[in-house]
Amino acid sequence: MPGDLITRYLDELAARLPRTGRAALVAEIAGGLEDAVEHHRSTGLSEVDSQRAAIEEFGAPEAIADEYAPVAATAQAHRYGLAFMTTGPLIGGLWVTAIALTAELPEFTRIVGGLLLALVLVAAPCAVFSVVATSGPLRVRIRSVVTVLSVTAYTAIIVDLTAIAVLTTLLATTTTIAVIPAVIAGVASATRLVMATRGALALRGTRAALV
Amino acid sequence: MRAERLKGHLDALLLAVLAGGPRHGYGVIEALRTGSGGRFDLPKGTIYPALHRLEQAGLVRGTWSDDTGRQRRTYELTAAGKRQLNDERSSWREFSTAVVALLEGKPCPAT
Structure with a gap:
């Protein structure tokens, strides 16, 4: 035929x-x-x-696929980079609002908050770098960009998981917490957690395909 | 000519081919082959991802066209692509002058 x-x-x-x-x-x-x-x-x-x-x-189809892998990786890194760049400040803002509206917080939340902030200060520039590097002609190896963006993805997972864990503890033990803003922030973090987990897995697959 | 040898120059060559006006993917392949006197005969399928890479970098613009009832993607240079091609041309001229000078033992004109 x-x-x-x-x-x-x-x-x-x-x-x-x-x-x-x-x-x-x-x-x-x-x-x-x-x-x-x-x-x-x-x-x-x-x-x-x-x-x-x-x-x-x-x-050979392999040759075409090999040539295309960096193109797809660049598009993916750009997309996830933008997603982290937009959700990051939004989620941060929601948590800051929830904290500001809460009358009194136990001491340990201040320490955890400080640690999370330190993580964000690493993750945010990584996301910005990924977006900038994938806009216009590539000047760095795309595999490095994917690695850098993976740092953002894993950090977002840690930050969201920790924030949700702290919130759950507080809801169970404290009465002074501003429940509605805190729950909104928690839901936002949970949503981002799903996105970040998907992103981390996707980026790991991409990285492996790029050898 | 081996594909690996061509690889580092492929982007510049594709831009040069498109400097003559918009072309389909297949037209780019043909122009690359005929323009090089048949020496640059790459696996044709790999040209498409390369064109997508240039498009992603903002150097070419691809649009689906529907001439003669067939769906084809047409590529053309963007302003950034034209600038990039000019840069590639001058850096290639410099590079090739130096290589020729060394390989053929001719004095290199001082710049």
Whole structure:
């Protein structure tokens, strides 16, 4: 059956590509293959031979996937970097509001708060760096950017988990806490925790694929 | 010519090919091959990710076009791409002059 060779080639390629931008790239390469097949047909080759020649010229799906991996990684790092840059200040603001509205806090929350703030001071520049590095031509290795952004993702996980744990303890033991703002901040942190966990896993996969 | 040898220069060559006007992915591949007298014959499929990389960097702009009822992606240089191409041209000129001077034992014109 004509068309089978091309379809199989495109399926194999799609299986090797990351999800980001996969459909568009496969569609584009399918168009290119069509052009190539047509070119060979016009030189007198049979349909099957034209397809074979076009596939041969386009190269191994691995080679295309290897070339595309940094492109997908750059898009991913940019997207997650922006997500952390926007959620970070928002969640920080919600917690600060909750703390400001609370009359009295136990001493240990001040220590935990200080430690979390120190972590944020590491994580925030990492996110900013990732966004800046992936805007315009890359001047650093994309694998390094992914590593730096992973620091942000893991830190966000630690910060959110700790904040939620402290909040749960306080809700169980203290009566002075401003419940509504604190719960809002807690929910925001829980949401970001899901995003950060997904991001950390995705970035780990990307990093492994970049060798 | 081996693909690895070409690799570091591919981006500049793609920009140069697009300096002549917008082209489809396949048109870029053909221009690269014919423009080099058939010497630059890369696995054609790898050109597409390379074009996407340039697009991501803001050096080219890709748009889906639907001429003759076929979906094709057309690429053209952006202003940043033109600037980048000029930079690549002058740094290549400098580099190649120095390499020729050393490999062929010709004196290097002082700059």
